[in-house]
Amino acid sequence: MAKNAADLANPTRKNGNHKNGATKPGLRFGRYFTPEGSHAYDLIEWERRTAAITGEKGQLIFEQKDVEVPRSWSQLAINVVAQKYFRGGAGTPERETSVRQLIDRVVETLKKWGLEGAYFATDEDAQNWAEELRFLLVTQHASFNSPVWFNLGVPGRSQQGSACFINSVQDSMESILELVKTEGMLFKFGSGTGTNLSVLRSSREQLSGGGTASGPVSFMKGYDSFAGSIKSGGTTRRAAKMVILNADHPDIRDFIHSKADEEKKAWALIEAGYNVGFNVPGGAYDSVQFQNANHSVRVTDEFMQAV
Structure with a gap:
């Protein structure tokens, strides 16, 4: 040979x-x-x-x-x-x-x-x-990427081979909840998702029926929890997710600080004796939000030139 x-x-x-x-x-x-x-x-x-x-x-x-x-x-x-x-x-x-x-x-x-x-x-x-x-x-x-190995040729499984899907959402409760279902099914068969939530009204805006809107950061908690609960491809791998918010969104400061604020909570739990490991049921990081997604700020050329 x-x-x-x-x-x-x-x-x-x-x-x-x-x-x-x-x-x-x-x-x-x-x-x-x-x-x-x-x-x-x-x-x-x-x-x-x-x-x-x-x-x-x-x-x-x-x-x-x-x-x-x-x-x-x-x-x-x-x-x-x-x-x-x-x-x-x-x-x-x-x-x-x-x-x-x-x-x-x-x-x-x-x-x-x-x-x-x-x-x-x-x-x-x-x-x-x-x-x-x-x-x-x-x-x-x-x-190949993981979804190909997870799914192709397996009877009864979606023949889903793409690694990442970009999903849209509209500023309505129906659309917000439909995104939960869409992401969940994509996670189930091993793919990741990304969504720009800038279309959602901020937590500083009034609702037509009275009260104040929840804002994108609030709904992100639900999306993040589902991503952590669904094992990607039916294995022990967590789902992969990205969340985007435009730099000019009224809630951009809350968005930027969201992960850091949750990290402080995690360290407080660790100091109180909770397990420091990731993916540990009941551990410190299992008890806080935003552990399953990348948070990205979308900026314009004008923004970059200004700063």
Whole structure:
């Protein structure tokens, strides 16, 4: 075997839509990293290892034995892939036990969609594309985002592959609550969300029916709580969220100080004896707001020039 699998490949790239000067419908793919007619996995040395993750006190949080992995992979990579991305209930026959199964699940799903959508010129082009992609993934030259590994090819799951969604909201209670549902379902399947809340009236404005508006910072508490409650992709990873407010919004000072104010509360709880760790039920940071989102201020060119 050559030192590098690319040494075995045909040195002439065949990618492109032209062959013998004629334009063909669909994409054409040749081999670059893998030899013609070969399977990407045949170029890899495989072994079986135990994936295990322990907590701060050494307690076993996750373990899966006899996991088939490339010999070149680090133990950290194996632990993350087995815990986060392998599908199927632990200890059941449906549980994935090999990196081959994980990669095949995703690649074969994408290839199937490509064939159904007539993206490839021929079945051979589709197979070449799939083997090249397998090689890039199994050698860690490239990787998909988490939603792809969580969802693609898994029966009964939304085939949601995008990592981040930008959602809008209107200044009405119906829209504010609809955003809760939208974000929750996106979090469920492993994606993150971002929303600019500047359209919401400030806490200094009067409501038509009497009283004062809650303001965006108040509603952010609810959004943040749902993000912390929903495990992204059905795993132990928290949801990823971004909240934006324009620099000229009347509540911008409250928005800027919101995280720092909650941090002071967390330290007061820590001094009172609460657990200092993150993601600890009942701990200091589990008891305060705004731990699940990035807060960003949107500024204009005029603002930056002025300051």
